[in-house]
Amino acid sequence: MGNDKKAQKRKSSLTRTFGTQEVIVVGVIVILFLFFSLASQSFRRYTTVVTLCNYMYYILLMAIGVTFPLITAGVDLSIGTGIICYSIVGSYVISQMHMPVGVGMVVTMALALLFGFLNGIIIAKLDLPPFIVTLCTMMIVRGLGSILAGGLSGVWPMAGSPGSWCRSIFKINAGGKIIPIGMIWMILLIVIMSFVLRKTRTGRYIIAIGSNKEALRLSGVNVVKWQVAAYLISGFFAGLAAIAYACTFSNITPGTGAGLELDAIGGAIIGGTSMTGGSGSIFGTFLGVLVISLLKTGLPYVGLQANWQQIITGLVLIGAVTMDMTKRHKAAG
Amino acid sequence: MGDIILTMKGIDKTFPGVHALDHVDLEIRRGEVLALVGENGAGKSTLMKVLTGIYKKDSGTITYEGHPVEFNNPREAQDAGIVIVHQELNMIGHLTVAQNIFIGREPRNGPFIDDAKMNADAEKLFQELNIEIDPKETMSRLTVGRQQMCEIAKAISHRAKIIVFDEPSAALTDAEIAQLFKIIRDLRKKQLGIVYISHRMDEINQITDRVTVMRDGHNVGTMLTSKSSKEDIINRMVGRVIYENPKAQSNVKPDAPTVLKVEHLNAGRMVQDVSFELHKGEILGFAGLMGAGRTETARALFGADPKQSGEITINGKKVDIRSPEQAVRAGLSYLSEDRKRFGLMLKKSIAENSTITCLPKYCRGPFIDKHREREVSRKYVEELKTKTPSIDQMVINLSGGNQQKVIIGKWLIGDADIMIFDEPTRGIDVGAKQEIYELMNRLVSQGKSIIMISSELTEILRMSDRILVMCEGRITGELDIKDATQTKIMYFATQRA
Numbered sequence: 001m002g003n004d005k006k007a008q009k010r011k012s013s014l015t016r017t018f019g020t021q022e023v024i025v026v027g028v029i030v031i032l033f034l035f036f037s038l039a040s041q042s043f044r045r046y047t048t049v050v051t052l053c054n055y056m057y058y059i060l061l062m063a064i065g066v067t068f069p070l071i072t073a074g075v076d077l078s079i080g081t082g083i084i085c086y087s088i089v090g091s092y093v094i095s096q097m098h099m100p101v102g103v104g105m106v107v108t109m110a111l112a113l114l115f116g117f118l119n120g121i122i123i124a125k126l127d128l129p130p131f132i133v134t135l136c137t138m139m140i141v142r143g144l145g146s147i148l149a150g151g152l153s154g155v156w157p158m159a160g161s162p163g164s165w166c167r168s169i170f171k172i173n174a175g176g177k178i179i180p181i182g183m184i185w186m187i188l189l190i191v192i193m194s195f196v197l198r199k200t201r202t203g204r205y206i207i208a209i210g211s212n213k214e215a216l217r218l219s220g221v222n223v224v225k226w227q228v229a230a231y232l233i234s235g236f237f238a239g240l241a242a243i244a245y246a247c248t249f250s251n252i253t254p255g256t257g258a259g260l261e262l263d264a265i266g267g268a269i270i271g272g273t274s275m276t277g278g279s280g281s282i283f284g285t286f287l288g289v290l291v292i293s294l295l296k297t298g299l300p301y302v303g304l305q306a307n308w309q310q311i312i313t314g315l316v317l318i319g320a321v322t323m324d325m326t327k328r329h330k331a332a333g
Numbered sequence: 334m335g336d337i338i339l340t341m342k343g344i345d346k347t348f349p350g351v352h353a354l355d356h357v358d359l360e361i362r363r364g365e366v367l368a369l370v371g372e373n374g375a376g377k378s379t380l381m382k383v384l385t386g387i388y389k390k391d392s393g394t395i396t397y398e399g400h401p402v403e404f405n406n407p408r409e410a411q412d413a414g415i416v417i418v419h420q421e422l423n424m425i426g427h428l429t430v431a432q433n434i435f436i437g438r439e440p441r442n443g444p445f446i447d448d449a450k451m452n453a454d455a456e457k458l459f460q461e462l463n464i465e466i467d468p469k470e471t472m473s474r475l476t477v478g479r480q481q482m483c484e485i486a487k488a489i490s491h492r493a494k495i496i497v498f499d500e501p502s503a504a505l506t507d508a509e510i511a512q513l514f515k516i517i518r519d520l521r522k523k524q525l526g527i528v529y530i531s532h533r534m535d536e537i538n539q540i541t542d543r544v545t546v547m548r549d550g551h552n553v554g555t556m557l558t559s560k561s562s563k564e565d566i567i568n569r570m571v572g573r574v575i576y577e578n579p580k581a582q583s584n585v586k587p588d589a590p591t592v593l594k595v596e597h598l599n600a601g602r603m604v605q606d607v608s609f610e611l612h613k614g615e616i617l618g619f620a621g622l623m624g625a626g627r628t629e630t631a632r633a634l635f636g637a638d639p640k641q642s643g644e645i646t647i648n649g650k651k652v653d654i655r656s657p658e659q660a661v662r663a664g665l666s667y668l669s670e671d672r673k674r675f676g677l678m679l680k681k682s683i684a685e686n687s688t689i690t691c692l693p694k695y696c697r698g699p700f701i702d703k704h705r706e707r708e709v710s711r712k713y714v715e716e717l718k719t720k721t722p723s724i725d726q727m728v729i730n731l732s733g734g735n736q737q738k739v740i741i742g743k744w745l746i747g748d749a750d751i752m753i754f755d756e757p758t759r760g761i762d763v764g765a766k767q768e769i770y771e772l773m774n775r776l777v778s779q780g781k782s783i784i785m786i787s788s789e790l791t792e793i794l795r796m797s798d799r800i801l802v803m804c805e806g807r808i809t810g811e812l813d814i815k816d817a818t819q820t821k822i823m824y825f826a827t828q829r830a
Contacts, residue, residue, distance in 0.1 A: 199700050199701055199703075200699045200700055200701065201692050201693065201696050201699055201700075201701060202699065204685070204689075204692060204701060205692070207681075208678055208681070208685075208689060211678035211679070211680060211681050212674075212677065212678045212679070214674065214675055215674070215675055215676055215677055215678060216678075216689065217637075217656075217657055218635070218637055218657050218667060218669065218675050218676070219657070219661070219689045219690045219743070219747075220657050220658045220660065220661025220662070220690055220747070221658065221689065221690075221692075222656075222658050278678070278680055278681075279680070
C-alpha cells in the first residue's frame with residue numbers, strides 16, 4: 001500500500017485531473033490530426049472541420065447517452081437503427097401530416113424515450129441480458145422505421161423550404177462561411193451530463209449498479225428504477241441524435257443505421273468507459289468520439305476508404321480495451 | 334484391517350492470518366473407510382486439498398504406496414489414482430453421462446471421437462458398480478444422487494486406489510444415501526482406500542471403520558468407529574478446552590421489548606416454519622452447520638430472496654417485506670457473509686460506500702452534498718477506528734476487518750436498528766475480530782439489536798445472549814446462554830428431522 005501511495009503522488013496533476021486514459025487519448029487525437037494535416041493538403045481546409053462536426057454530432061449524442069447503460073455494465077445496441085427510425089417517424093409527421101418541424105421533433109423524442117423506457121423496463125424488471133434485449137429492439141426499430149415510412153426515404157426540411165430553421169440549430173451561414181455552432185450545444189451537454197454523472201444521486205446509483213448491483217440492492221436501493229433511468233437517458237440522447245442526424249443530412253434512408261451504435265459505443269470505450277461497468281466519464285466519451293470521427297473524416301483524405309476505416313477503428317478499439325484491462329489487473333493486484 | 338496405502342506426516346499449511354493445518358498426520362488403509370470429521374473450518378477440506386494437489390503444503394511428507402509423492406495439481410493426483418468426489422459436482426450438464434466421464438481423454442477413431450466405444454466403456458463401469466444409468470443420458474437430467482454416482486464411476490475409470498468423498502450425502506435423499514453406501518461397501522471390498530468427510534454422526538456409525546477427528550487444524554485423535562460413541566466424537570470435535578471466555582449470562586434486561594417477531598417463515602427447502610423473537614439490546618446467535626438454512630432465513634427475512642409465507646412484526650407493527658428496499662425502510666440491515674459480493678462496491682471509495690444506504694439524506698434536491706457526505710464518512714471512520722489513509726481510499730485496498738467496518742458504518746449511517754450479522758468475522762484476523770466483537774457489544778448497549786449467524790461455536794458462545802440452533806432449514810433448539818455448551822449446540826445442529 002505504501003508503494004501505491006507513492007505512485008499516486010508521482011502522478012502528474014494532469015493525469016490526476018483527467019485520468020491516464022484520457023491523457024493518452026488526447027495524445028492520439030493530436031497525433032492523428034497532425035498526421036492527416038501533414039499527409040493531405042485538402043485536410044488542412046476549414047471545410048474539414050465542418051464535415052468533422054457533421055459526422056460527430058449524432059455519434060457524440062448517441063455516445064453520451066450510451067455511456068450510462070455501459071456504466072451499469074449494460075449496453076444499448078438499439079440506438080443506431082433507432083435514430084433512423086425515430087427521425088423517419090418525425091419526417092412523416094412533418095412532410096406527410098404537414099405538421100410544424102417542432103412537432104416532428106417532439107414526436108421523434110417521444111418515440112426515442114419510449115424505446116429507452118421499454119429497453120430499461122425489460123432489462124431491469126425481467127432481469128434479461130441487456131445485449132440480447134437491445135439487440136432485439138435494434139431489429140424491431142429497424143423494421144418499424146421502414147414500415148412507418150412505407151419504404152420511402154424520410155425527408156426533413158431542406159435549406160430554403162419552410163421549417164428549415166431546424167438546420168441552423170447545428171450550423172449557421174455567416175457571410176458565406178459555415179459556422180458549426182452545434183459544438184456549443186455539444187459542450188453544454190457534455191458539461192451537464194458530466195454533472196449528472198458525478199454530482200447527482202441518479203449518476204451515483206447508475207455507477208453503483210455497475211460496481212456491484214447486488215450490493216446496491218441489498219443496501220435497500222430500488223435498483224430497477226435506476227437501471228431504467230440509465231436506458232431512458234440513452235433513449236433521450238438517441239432522440240437528440242436522431243434530430244441532429246435529420247437536421248444535418250435531411251434525407252433518411254429507411255433500414256439503415258445498423259453499425260452506427262458501434263461507433264458510439266466504441267467512442268465511449270476508447271474514452272475509458274469500462275465494459276464491465278462501474279466507471280466512465282462523459283468527457284472521456286467525447287474524446288473517444290473525436291478519435292472515431294477523426295478517423296472517419298480523415299482517412300479518406302489519405303486515400304483509405306471505408307473498409308480501411310473499419311480495420312483501423314477496430315485496432316484502436318483493441319488498444320483501448322487492452323488499456324482498460326491492464327488498469328483493472330493493476331487495481332486487482 | 335488392510336495395510337497402509339498412504340501416510341501423511343507433519344502436514345503444515347498456513348494461509349494469511351490462519352494456521353489451517355498444524356502438523357497433521359493421517360493414515361489411509363486399503364479396504365477401509367476412514368471418517369474425517371470436525372467443525373467447519375477445522376481443516377478437513379484443506380487437508381484433502383493438500384492431498385490431491387489443489388493446495389501446496391508448507392511442510393510435511395506424503396508417502397503413497399511406499400514412495401514419497403508430491404502432487405502439483407489435481408491432475409497428477411488423479412493420474413496416480415487419488416480422486417476426490419466433491420460436494421459440489423463438477424459435471425457439465427449439457428453433455429451426456431459418458432461424455433462427462435471420459436472428458437479430456439475420449440477414445441478416438443482417427444480424428445473422430447469413438448462414441449460407441451465411449452458408451453460401451455461407460456456401460457462397463459456402471460456394471461462394475463452395479464448401477465443402472467444410461468451412458469447416453471444428458472447429465473443435467475439426472476438427479477444429484479445419480480450425478481454423484483457418475484462422479485464415482487469417473488473416479489473408478491481413473492483406476493483410483495483412493496477415493497475421497499467430501500460430504501457426499503449433503504444433497505442426497507435417504508434412498509440415494511443407501512445406494513451410495515452400497516457402492517462404498519463394494520469399493521471397500523475391492524481394497525480401495527476411502528476417506529469419508531461428513532458431519533452426520535449416524536452415517537459415520539453406519540459406513541466407516543475408523544474416525545479421525547480434526548479441530549483447529551490439528552488431528553486430535555483417530556479411533557475405531559465401533560469403539561467410539563457419538564458423544565465421544567462430538568466432544569473431541571468441539572474440544573473441552575475453553576478458548577475464549579464464553580458469556581456467563583444474558584445482558585438483556587428481562588423487560589426488554591420485542592423488536593422483531595418472525596412467525597412461520599417459509600422460503601424454499603432451506604427455511605421451514607422458522608419462528609423466533611428478537612429483543613431490544615439482544616445478540617441472538619444463530620448456530621448450526623454449513624447449509625443449515627441460517628443465511629437463507631436471514632435473506633428471506635430481509636426480502637433479498639422470495640418467501641412463501643411468514644409474518645414479520647417490527648416494534649409491534651406488522652410489516653410487509655418483499656424487497657431489501659422495504660426491509661431497510663423497516664429498520665433492518667443485513668451484513669452478508671460474502672462481503673465482497675454482497676456488501677461493497679470494491680472499486681469505489683469509502684465515502685461512496687458509506688452513504689449508499691441512505692443517499693437521499695445526503696442530497697440537496699437531486700444533487701449529492703459531497704461536503705456532508707465526506708463529513709459523515711470521516712466521522713464513522715474515526716468512530717469505528719477503520720484503518721485507512723483517507724476516506725477516498727478504494728475499499729478493495731482495505732483488509733477484511735476494515736472492509737467489515739465500512740459495511741457496519743454504512744448501516745449505522747443508514748440508521749438501522751436491527752442488524753443481521755452473517756459470519757461477522759469470517760476471513761478476519763484475530764486482532765480485528767476482537768474489535769468487531771467490541772463494536773457489536775457497544776451497538777447493543779446503545780439499543781441496537783443484533784442477529785448473529787456464526788459457524789464458530791466459540792464466537793456463538795462468546796457473543797450471544799440467546800442461541801437458536803438450525804438444522805436442515807428448521808430451528809431445532811433454543812438455548813439461553815447460561816445453559817449453552819458446545820456439545821449441546823452440536824447436538825441440536827445434527828438433529829435431523
